[in-house]
Amino acid sequence: MVVPDVNDAAVRQRIVVTMVERSMKTRWSTASPVVRRTLVLASVLILGAVGMAAQQQNFDNIQVRSMHVQGKIWMLVGAGGNVTIQIGDDGVLVVDTQFDGMADKLIAEINRLSGGKPIRYIINTHSHGDHVGGNQKIAAAGAQIVAGNFAGQIAFRTGGGNPAFIIAHENALNRISRPAQGEPPPFEAWPTDTFFVESKDMYFNGEAIRLLHQPNAHTDGDILVHFRGSDVISAGDVYTNARYPNIDVAAGGSINGIVAAANNIIDLTVPADKQEGGTYVIPGHGRLADEADVVEYRDMLTIIRDRIQDLAQKGQTLEQVKAAKPTLDYDGRFGAATGIGNTDTFVERVYNGVKPPDPPANNRNRRR
Numbered sequence: 001m002v003v004p005d006v007n008d009a010a011v012r013q014r015i016v017v018t019m020v021e022r023s024m025k026t027r028w029s030t031a032s033p034v035v036r037r038t039l040v041l042a043s044v045l046i047l048g049a050v051g052m053a054a055q056q057q058n059f060d061n062i063q064v065r066s067m068h069v070q071g072k073i074w075m076l077v078g079a080g081g082n083v084t085i086q087i088g089d090d091g092v093l094v095v096d097t098q099f100d101g102m103a104d105k106l107i108a109e110i111n112r113l114s115g116g117k118p119i120r121y122i123i124n125t126h127s128h129g130d131h132v133g134g135n136q137k138i139a140a141a142g143a144q145i146v147a148g149n150f151a152g153q154i155a156f157r158t159g160g161g162n163p164a165f166i167i168a169h170e171n172a173l174n175r176i177s178r179p180a181q182g183e184p185p186p187f188e189a190w191p192t193d194t195f196f197v198e199s200k201d202m203y204f205n206g207e208a209i210r211l212l213h214q215p216n217a218h219t220d221g222d223i224l225v226h227f228r229g230s231d232v233i234s235a236g237d238v239y240t241n242a243r244y245p246n247i248d249v250a251a252g253g254s255i256n257g258i259v260a261a262a263n264n265i266i267d268l269t270v271p272a273d274k275q276e277g278g279t280y281v282i283p284g285h286g287r288l289a290d291e292a293d294v295v296e297y298r299d300m301l302t303i304i305r306d307r308i309q310d311l312a313q314k315g316q317t318l319e320q321v322k323a324a325k326p327t328l329d330y331d332g333r334f335g336a337a338t339g340i341g342n343t344d345t346f347v348e349r350v351y352n353g354v355k356p357p358d359p360p361a362n363n364r365n366r367r368r
């Protein structure tokens with residue numbers, strides 16, 4: 001574990017940003033219920049004007065389907081990212097929440113599988129809307145385990161409710177609370193509990209759970225959720241086996257971070273007989289996987305990255321690299337002409353991530 005060095009300017013700035021955000025949250029959260037509801041309503045109306053048209057999607061015909069993975073873990077699919085849930089005597093833990101419009105169906109399925117046990121924790125693998133959109137409703141449907149005066153403090157903070165905790169990496173909170181475009185979601189949808197070191201440990205439902213930050217991979221706030229007792233990893237979008245990865249460069253993603261995350265998953269997984277099964281990996285999108293699947297994906301990423309890097313180091317432009325078709329032999333399996341993770345965008349983002357830096361125009365512009 002890395003202990004943050006407060007003499008480091010970047011660490012100091014991060015701490016200041018966190019303190020400002022915490023005070024902002026506190027100010028909002030300690031306002032009277034009427035003021036808070038007005039603020040929430042205002043942000044919902046602004047969202048309605050700005051964001052909804054783009055996000056408008058009809059979920060009426062989409063069913064939530066679930067499968068037992070192993071141990072205490074189930075995988076739920078619907079619209080958006082895959083959802084992982086852990087069920088035990090202490091209640092339910094939910095990893096990722098799809099879209100707001102899917103929340104009621106997810107809650108119904110979680111209640112069916114768990115026999116109505118309370119949802120205690122939500123974990124967000126990263127900040128994207130197709131993984132955190134149901135945070136508010138699913139947290140409100142849950143209940144924290146709290147005792148003594150703390151219960152009263154939470155009731156005061158939430159205007160009477162006792163929603164589930166929402167855990168995420170601090171960079172994910174920063175992106176949820178200050179999106180690059182549009183307004184942030186209501187405060188009740190934000191993570192309540194964040195960390196900025198390499199990992200966070202939890203113990204819930206009788207098993208150790210490790211939250212492992214994967215720096216600058218799909219975004220800058222990705223975490224793997226490793227259920228050590230059940231032997232399952234919920235990977236979020238650092239591993240999506242239906243397509244090439246969506247490297248969200250604007251949110252701090254990079255090809256080398258994605259390759260590193262795939263290698264970290266391979267380090268944690270142990271296959272059973274004949275390289276099949278053993279540790280299971282729930283991808284952000286796509287089908288349930290085991291180590292052999294992740295190895296195939298890691299090899300694909302590494303081979304394509306090295307091809308593009310080789311061409312870039314020989315001075316080829318992006319257009320020349322695209323014309324050389326560095327992904328051709330994998331396109332049948334992972335390629336797509338349009339949409340998130342499409343082949344063209346993938347090649348472009350890998351190229352920009354591995355090309356040699358431009359030489360400085362003159363000495364004065366050189367970075368110090």
Ligand SMILES: [Zn+2]
Nearest residue numbers: 126128218237
């Ligand atoms: Zn994502």
